[in-house]
Amino acid sequence: MFIHNIDPIIFKIGFLQIRYYSLVYVIGFLVTYYILLKLSKNKKIKNLSEEAVEDFMTYFILFSVIGGRLFHFVFYNPAVFWSNPLEILYVWHGGMSFHGGLIGGIVAYFIFRKKYKVAFYDLADVLVLPFAFFLFLGRIANFVNGELYGIVTNVSWCVKFPNVEGCRHPSQLYESLKNLFIFSFLMFFRKKKRKKGTMFWNFVLLYGLLRFITNFWRADATFLGISMGQFLSLAMVVVAIVYLRKD
Numbered sequence: 578m579f580i581h582n583i584d585p586i587i588f589k590i591g592f593l594q595i596r597y598y599s600l601v602y603v604i605g606f607l608v609t610y611y612i613l614l615k616l617s618k619n620k621k622i623k624n625l626s627e628e629a630v631e632d633f634m635t636y637f638i639l640f641s642v643i644g645g646r647l648f649h650f651v652f653y654n655p656a657v658f659w660s661n662p663l664e665i666l667y668v669w670h671g672g673m674s675f676h677g678g679l680i681g682g683i684v685a686y687f688i689f690r691k692k693y694k695v696a697f698y699d700l701a702d703v704l705v706l707p708f709a710f711f712l713f714l715g716r717i718a719n720f721v722n723g724e725l726y727g728i729v730t731n732v733s734w735c736v737k738f739p740n741v742e743g744c745r746h747p748s749q750l751y752e753s754l755k756n757l758f759i760f761s762f763l764m765f766f767r768k769k770k771r772k773k774g775t776m777f778w779n780f781v782l783l784y785g786l787l788r789f790i791t792n793f794w795r796a797d798a799t800f801l802g803i804s805m806g807q808f809l810s811l812a813m814v815v816v817a818i819v820y821l822r823k824d
Contacts, residue, residue: 578744579736585722598718605711610634612707613700622699629693633700636685644681648674652805675712675788676809702776706767709760709780716753725749727794748795755787778817785813 587595613630616622646665649672650657657664682704686697719725723738727746735744762783763776788810797804 579734579747581723581736581738583721583723585718596718597721598715601711601714601718605707605714606634606638608711609637609704609707612703616703622695622703624693624695625699626693629689629695632693633685633689633695636689637682640681640685640688641678642673642681644684645673645675645678648677648680652677652809675784676806676813696773698773698777702767702773705777705780706760706763709756709763709784712784713753713756713760716749716756720747720749720753725752726796727751728796745796746794748791751791751794752788755791756784759783759787775821778820781813782817782821785810785817789814 585596585598587597587600589595610630613622613625613633614627617625617627617630643665650665652674654672686700689695690697716725723741725748726736726738726741727748729743730746731744732746734747736747737744759780763780766779767776789807792804792807792810795804795806797806800808
């Protein structure tokens with residue numbers, strides 16, 4: 578058994594707190610910006626200029642955060658949303674949905690596309706790599722925060738989280754390893770001859786399938802034994818299979 582007593586705050590400056598979780602987001606966005614900027618300078622993506630990268634990142638950060646927050650409250654905490662809808666603005670209180678962030682990012686692309694005629698798959702096939710890697714780090718940050726913990730268990734590697742009854746599966750770490758596997762697979766797959774979009778849809782398929790499996794060890798509310806995150810992940814699997822089967 579591991580006793581969780583990790584401080585999620587790296588350091589404080591007055592009222593400002595720097596947390597591992599927020600640091601993952603910041604570094605993730607910066608790395609994504611750097612990758613796209615380098616591709617624009619090398620003319621690797623048609624119509625992707627430096628100006629376009631800056632505009633895309635603005636839309637992407639804004640809408641992925643809005644989507645993540647909105648899904649978190651609508652699908653996971655509707656009572657809080659309806660009683661205090663302004664809570665969605667208090668990002669420092671925590672609470673983000675992966676599925677909402679993904680949809681928000683896609684919405685950002687279509688707004689961006691109105692001005693810059695950059696093909697969706699040209700961007701998406703590139704972005705899934707940093708996306709998968711920082712999802713790997715993000716789940717480690719969830720573990721550091723002591724949130725999204727697993728179901729009660731007596732396995733030798735169970736974790737006693739602060740203010741949580743029983744010893745729990747470290748489901749955050751299971752999901753972190755799942756995301757690292759997806760990243761490793763995509764890194765290998767990108768070297769293969771492939772048509773546009775297969776990187777993106779393989780990411781969607783693998784994430785949906787593996788998230789569905791790993792969430793059986795996560796302590797979420799369920800309906801007929803399936804959590805909301807699993808229902809949304811199954812939808813990802815279905816949509817990905819449909820697109821991957823297209824010629």
